[in-house]
Structures are given as C-alpha cells and as structure tokens.
Amino acid sequence: MYLTIRHYSPFMASETSFLSTVEISRSALAHNMGLVRSLVGPSVTIAGCVKSNAYGHGLVEAGRIFLETGTDWLSVNALFEAVALREAGVSAPIYIMGYVPNDQLGEVIKQDCRLVVYNRETLAPLNEEARKLGRRAKIHIKVETGNNRQGVPAHELMSFAQEAAAFEHLEIEGLATHFANIEDIHISAAKRFLEAFSKQPSELTPASYPATQLRRFKEAVEALKKVGVEPPLLHCANSAATLLFPETHLSMVRPGVVLYGLWPSEEMRSYLHKKQPTLKLMPALSWRTRLSQIKELPTGSTIGYGCTYKTKRPTRLGILPVGYYDGYDRGLSNNGSVLIEGRRAPILGRICMNITMIDLTEIPEAHLETPVTLLGR
16 A cells, blocks of 8 residues: 655645656565564664655655554654644654754653753753643653764763753653764674674774764663663664664664665675675655656757767657656756666766756657656556
C-alpha cells in the first residue's frame, strides 16, 4: 500500500494542478522498522528519527507508520516538528535533538517532549518554565566524544550534570553522544576495534575512531556515577551503529536513514551484503511525473540551454514538466536518467527551472502522459 503526496508549487491556487507526486510505501517503512527491531531486540528503546519531514517521506505519515510497526519514541530536530506530531494526535514520547531557543522552552514542556541539552544557559530558563507549569522537564545531556558538533566538553560534564541535577524541575533522563565516521570506515577493521573498545588503541586511526568515541562515552557514564547522576537512558547508535555494532545499542538507539530503506554508505551496504545477504532494506520513496511532450529530432540537434548536448542519431525526445525549482538536482544534467516502464531514459541537456529533457529513442511505447519515475523504483 502506498501513500501519495502531491508535489506542487505553494503559489498554485489548487492542489489539483500538481505536476508530480511522491509515493511512500507503507510496507517498505514497516519492513525497515521491523528489521531494526529484530536487530536490537525487545528491551532496547527505539527512537525512530523523523526529522526534516521524515527525510522527505512525510513527518506525520511516516511517524504513525513507525509507531505502528516497532518504534517506541520519535525523534525530531525542531520544536515545530514535535508540535505538528502532537497536533496530529501522536502521544508517544518525542525527543527533540536540535536547538530550541530559550524563549520557546515552555512549549517543549507543554508538548511533553524530551530535550537534548548542552548549554548551561538552557538549564535555568528550562527549570523556570517547568516550575511555572508545575512539571519536570526531561532532559538528555549530550556529551562531546569527538564529533565536535553539539555536546558538553568531557572535562565539563560532571559539573554540568551536577548543575542540572540541582534544579528541582529538571530530570536527567538520558545521556547521549553521536558518532563521527562509523558509516564511512572499513567495517571489518572497525568491528575489531569495537569488540575491544575498552583498550586504548596505540594509534588513533579512522577505523579506531568509533571505538575511541564509545570508550569516551562509557567513561562519561562512569564519571556521572561518581557525582550521583545515573541517567536511565544511554544512547549513541545512529543508523550504521544500529545495524552493524550491537556494542553500541546500550538502552536506546536512534535509527534514521535506514528506516527509509537507504544505506548510510556504500561501504556498509557492500559489507552487509557479503556477511548477511538476507539483510535487506526496502527504499520507500518514489517521485513521479509524466511526459508532457514528445518530439522527433534529427542528428546534430542541440538540446537545452547552453547547447550542451548534440544528438548523435535521430532522437525521440521527451519533455518532463519538472526542473530544479521542484528540487530535481541540476547536477544530473547530461548525467542522470529516469525510469519509464522499468527502462532507463537518459537526461539530455541542462535541467531547466521547470523542464527536463530525456531520450525516448529506445522506449518507443512511451506516449504523452506516460508515467515517469524521477527517483526511486
């Protein structure tokens, strides 16, 4: 079964004038979530990531499917995403992983969301908003282990946690970090390091870096214990870690791109296809349009702006009513292809703002308004 999302300009008067659609496979999303659940087991909390409109798959639609098929929580980047889920009737725990300005902290509590924290300046305002609402704000401290994005520096973690714990209306529910390169490295080497992560590698290499981060995270957990802070939820596993490294699962995982059927890296896909050939992801999204014109061109005809393509044979040219304004990558000009009746049709010339040209010469059965797949299957 598919969800169909019309893809149209916000300036159009009516949604009925759409020129392309995005189809989302319910069964694919369910399959991918089921795979994650089978790997982490029943005791590990899954916080399925639906940030950025569920990676383009529809925030509310994908969130509901994931909750029906195995996730315990939903994780988002921004407060407005959490509000949209609550307004759609989602009651499951929501973890906000991105920054929320201090003047919006009250809404986090009203929406009953968990919040990542890494700035001391967040603690007092969040506590005050919780006090006014008569609630406790559940926070997850993010510790820096080597990705150098969000995070409390390791040498400040103990004092940060003590400061947070001293606030009456804050509850330290989790401790988190994020891997820097776990999906990009030589997987077999990384597995060896992770299996022995407690050992300090003699040399810090790309392959040993995830193990180094995991060791630093475990050290952070132990450091918090010394000051009486023991968060019940420990989490660091992204998509790659969730699929590959059970050592990283701890009490919660945060899978993202794999839930939508996409591999975090080619290295990871290749490794798992060799080691576990039955482990398969199912891409969930297809973007489609339809042919808006067909014309015959003689040999030597130039196509599109800049005359960047010249036909080398009599060519049957197809015109598509989609271009870079719609999000179709201009980098595919003279380089990519689309699918028609399961066959590839090369893109000819530069992708325009609202138009793309394709070669239909080898697909004679294509006709006006034949469906065309721009992305997906």
